[in-house]
Amino acid sequence: MNADDQRLIAASLQGDTSAFGQLVRRYQERLYHTVYRLVENADDAQDVVQEAFLHAYQSLESFKGDAQFFTWLYRIAVNTAISLKRKNRVVLSIDTANRNGEGGADPLDPSEETRPGHALEMAEEERRIQHALNRLSPEHRTVLIMKDMEGQKYEVMAEVLQVPIGTIRSRLHRARLELRALLEQDEA
Amino acid sequence: MLTEQDRQLLTAFIDGELGPRQRKAVARLVRKSREARHLLRRLQQDAHAVRALPRPALPIDLSGAILDTIKRERLQPRPEPVLLPMPRQFPLWTGVAAVASVLLLVGLGSYLFFANPWRGETSANPALAENNANENHTDSRTEKQSDIQKDEQVARTDSPATSHPPKNPGTPALHPDPDEKHPLPGELVGPPRPEGSNDTAFGAPSRNDGSVGYADVLIPSLLRVRELPLEPSRTELKTQLGKGTAFYLELLPRDGTRAFPRVQAGLRSAGIEVHADALVHARRKQEKLPTNYLFYLEDVTVEELVKILTQVGAEDVKSEKKNRAEAQFNTSHANLIVSRLTDDHRKILAGLVGVELRPIPPGTKQDGLPGVDVRKELSEQTGDQVVKSLGKPRGRQALALVYTPLTARGGAPEVKQYLEARKPVRPNTLQVVLVLRGLGR
Numbered sequence: 001m002n003a004d005d006q007r008l009i010a011a012s013l014q015g016d017t018s019a020f021g022q023l024v025r026r027y028q029e030r031l032y033h034t035v036y037r038l039v040e041n042a043d044d045a046q047d048v049v050q051e052a053f054l055h056a057y058q059s060l061e062s063f064k065g066d067a068q069f070f071t072w073l074y075r076i077a078v079n080t081a082i083s084l085k086r087k088n089r090v091v092l093s094i095d096t097a098n099r100n101g102e103g104g105a106d107p108l109d110p111s112e113e114t115r116p117g118h119a120l121e122m123a124e125e126e127r128r129i130q131h132a133l134n135r136l137s138p139e140h141r142t143v144l145i146m147k148d149m150e151g152q153k154y155e156v157m158a159e160v161l162q163v164p165i166g167t168i169r170s171r172l173h174r175a176r177l178e179l180r181a182l183l184e185q186d187e188a
Numbered sequence: 189m190l191t192e193q194d195r196q197l198l199t200a201f202i203d204g205e206l207g208p209r210q211r212k213a214v215a216r217l218v219r220k221s222r223e224a225r226h227l228l229r230r231l232q233q234d235a236h237a238v239r240a241l242p243r244p245a246l247p248i249d250l251s252g253a254i255l256d257t258i259k260r261e262r263l264q265p266r267p268e269p270v271l272l273p274m275p276r277q278f279p280l281w282t283g284v285a286a287v288a289s290v291l292l293l294v295g296l297g298s299y300l301f302f303a304n305p306w307r308g309e310t311s312a313n314p315a316l317a318e319n320n321a322n323e324n325h326t327d328s329r330t331e332k333q334s335d336i337q338k339d340e341q342v343a344r345t346d347s348p349a350t351s352h353p354p355k356n357p358g359t360p361a362l363h364p365d366p367d368e369k370h371p372l373p374g375e376l377v378g379p380p381r382p383e384g385s386n387d388t389a390f391g392a393p394s395r396n397d398g399s400v401g402y403a404d405v406l407i408p409s410l411l412r413v414r415e416l417p418l419e420p421s422r423t424e425l426k427t428q429l430g431k432g433t434a435f436y437l438e439l440l441p442r443d444g445t446r447a448f449p450r451v452q453a454g455l456r457s458a459g460i461e462v463h464a465d466a467l468v469h470a471r472r473k474q475e476k477l478p479t480n481y482l483f484y485l486e487d488v489t490v491e492e493l494v495k496i497l498t499q500v501g502a503e504d505v506k507s508e509k510k511n512r513a514e515a516q517f518n519t520s521h522a523n524l525i526v527s528r529l530t531d532d533h534r535k536i537l538a539g540l541v542g543v544e545l546r547p548i549p550p551g552t553k554q555d556g557l558p559g560v561d562v563r564k565e566l567s568e569q570t571g572d573q574v575v576k577s578l579g580k581p582r583g584r585q586a587l588a589l590v591y592t593p594l595t596a597r598g599g600a601p602e603v604k605q606y607l608e609a610r611k612p613v614r615p616n617t618l619q620v621v622l623v624l625r626g627l628g629r
Contacts (some may be wrong), residue, residue, distance in 0.1 A: 013265055017255050024251040032246040043478045043626070047592045053254045060265040102601065129237045148238040150452060154205055173199040179234055180227075 005069040013060055024053050026034055031077050037145045040134055046060075048084055067159065072125035075160040078142055085138040101109040132182040140175035173185055190223055198224060202231045229504065248476050256470060377497050410522035413439065413501040422494060427488055429490040434529035434619040439500070441516035441523065444480045444626035448588075450507075450516060451483060451624060454499035455586050458492045460485060463609075464588040465602035471590050482591035483622040484537065486547045487584055487613035493620060497524065519627075533621055540589055541603050548612040585609060591623055 005026075028049055035052075054120035055076050063072055071167040095127075133141050143160070146152045158165045190198075200206050201214045217224045257263070260372045323445065359383075411429045415421040441447030441626055462483070471479040501517060508515035517523050538544040587606045613619075 017258055021251045021255050021256070024254050025249065028250050029246050035245045036244050037241065037452070044245075044592075046246070046248075046477070048537065049246075050250055050254055050257070052261065053250070053523065054257060056266060057254075057258060058263055125237065126241060129234075130515060134287065144238060148235045149241065149243075156202070169203070169205075171199065172203055173196050175201060176199045176231055176234065177195065179238075180230055183234065 002069065003127070005064060009060060009063065009065075009069065012057070013130050020053075020057055027073055028053070030125045031073065034074070034145060034150060035077055035081050037130075037149060038078070038136055038138070038142060039084055040130075044084060048077060048081045049095075055080065063107070071156060071160060075162070078160055082138040082142060083166070128183070128186055130185065132179055135182055136175060139171055140178060142167060144175045144179065189225065190221065194221075194224060195227070198228050198231060201228070202235050247478075253474060253477060260466065260470065274455075278336050295485055410525035411524040411526065412519075412522055413497060413517045413524050414504060416494070416498040416501045416524075422498065424456075425494055425497065425524075426490055426524045429493060429618065431529055432618075435621070436527050436529045436533045437497075437620060437622045438527075438620065439517075439523060439527070439624050440519070440627050442627060443475075443476065443516065443521070443625065445475050445518040446514070446622045447504075447624055447626070448472060448481055450500045450503045451481075451496075451622070453503045454496040455483070455485070457499040458496050459490065460488070460496075460584045460586050461583040463590050463602060463606045465590075465600040466489050467590045467600070468588050480591040480626060481624040482537075482540065482589045483586050483624070484541070484545065484620070485586040485620045485622070486545075487582075487611075487617045488620060489614075489617050493618060494543040529619065537621055540591075541587070541607070543607065545619075547617070548610060550612050550615045552612045591625070 005023065008019045012023070031049050031052065032045055035048045036042065039045050039048055052073060056073050059076075063069070065076050133144065136144070143157060146157050146160070152160070154165045154168050157168045161168070197206075197210065197214055197217065200210070206214065213229075218228055248470065256480075408423060411421055411425060416425065439447065441450075455462055468481065471477060471481075504515055504517045508518060534544060585606060587603065589603075
């Protein structure tokens with residue numbers, strides 16, 4: 001484990017909350033990227049990240065340091081996000097489309113291409129992909145995002161999600177085929 | 189035609205986790221199969237598209253809010269890990285199989301129940317079974333028919349809106365399932381079927397007379413808050429609210445925190461004070477942090493609720509005149525959704541406040557636990573708090589919470605105080621969950 005993380009964790013356990021604040025600042029952005037794609041909107045993503053850090057703080061003593069701190073934190077955040085997705089499935093909510101349109105966070109580099117037509121096409125493509133991702137089950141979406149966006153290895157994914165590597169492999173297989181079928185439906 | 193194994197090979201190739209031998213197998217496959225080439229290309233495009241999704245920047249630094257929460261809630265690292273919801277450990281098919289088995293059993297049970305015209309004889313009620321055993325000596329079909337007619341007569345008088353547990357639990361065939369749930373005192377039952385309602389849908393044949401039954405469905409209404417002073421919108425809202433006793437409303441302002449005072453003013457106009465917990469106060473100070481809020485109110489009439497929402501719209505217009513940027517509901521789309529409060533909404537509410545909230549029926553002497561579903565477990569602490577509150581008179585209040593299904597506030601002192609102050613509701617009043625959900629500035 002990173003020596004600096006180890007020092008900050010030890011200080012946090014001694015009651016130095018500012019040390020935990022440093023850990024938050026160090027990892028919040030990275031965590032937010034993943035969670036945002038899992039939960040579909042900026043507000044929920046921020047809530048999940050906050051909850052994940054608060055859970056992590058309360059469970060800090062159980063962190064043995066045999067994995068990277070971020071991997072451990074990431075596991076908490078992903079599970080919290082999946083849990084939120086399951087809860088939200090039953091709630092009447094009509095704002096997803098709006099959030100993806102008006103209320104969502106801006107891309108990091110919105111000025112990458114300035115051609116208006118190109119921007120529109122990109123936005124449409126992004127909407128299409130995100131829409132298809134949203135229709136996957138939380139488990140399938142999670143593995144796809146972890147693999148394709150985060151570039152995680154099977155091994156790390158298995159550790160984060162606490163399932164065997166074979167399960168990760170088969171979930172990814174099903175998720176890719178399902179995503180393909182959804183996009184084809186959309187194209188038709 | 190690709191086999192499942194071929195597809196697995198291709199998706200694993202996209203994952204980038206194949207060994208040299210398997211990569212060679214993929215190369216062979218795509219060389220000989222056009223379908224494999226096509227699928228591989230599309231899978232690569234999909235993976236690329238997911239990878240290319242923009243990575244949103246975190247709008248604000250969360251460390252301040254997190255450290256504030258740690259301080260305010262006096263959180264400490266605990267020796268035991270905090271239990272987290274874990275992903276499902278079982279494959280999906282086990283869930284599907286379980287659901288299928290249950291459906292099969294229910295279907296079979298229903299078939300047996302409905303197909304047997306003499307179901308009164310086979311009741312699981314032991315008293316009834318004994319009774320029937322005695323009657324079997326007479327073996328008179330006429331007598332049995334007569335019994336059933338009597339039962340049906342009794343059942344017809346037992347209207348759904350006023351159904352009570354049977355006075356004589358042993359009465360045959362009145363409630364053939366002895367475990368059938370009956371409303372408990374204090375539990376709200378569904379409203380009677382509205383006259384001429386066009387929101388009803390045909391359902392399964394009625395159990396009693398074989399006629400077509402109905403399912404009471406409320407189609408959500410989409411309205412604009414600022415149009416409520418106008419007669420058509422107000423009438424539509426009134427009509428909708430007249431169709432039930434418990435509602436889930438969503439108000440969709442640009443920003444939840446900025447719209448909060450509008451709702452507060454609306455509630456005040458109806459003599460209802462907002463009782464907010466500490467987290468609400470903290471979030472209202474952090475305007476940059478997008479926050480959704482939930483208001484729980486009860487003992488409010490249809491007219492009062494219409495007035496409250498109209499006032500919200502009026503306040504918004506007023507604030508816009510002062511400063512255009514302050515307007516929260518000047519959107520072109522609908523920003524008020526009215527729907528029935530479902531069991532799922534109730535579960536979420538119960539998760540937030542720690543107990544299941546049901547209005548205390550009018551005229552209830554508060555010698556029980558006010559407003560708390562007696563069938564639900566109640567923590568000792570909450571129970572004590574509630575018992576202490578018996579007979580405490582107070583004005584009407586609405587409970588305001590930060591609305592995130594992740595943040596249970598059941599232990600918050602403000603929530604306990606609110607529970608303590610609850611009183612029996614007036615007749616014909618509504619139970620309302622109002623969610624203020626910001627859509628982004």
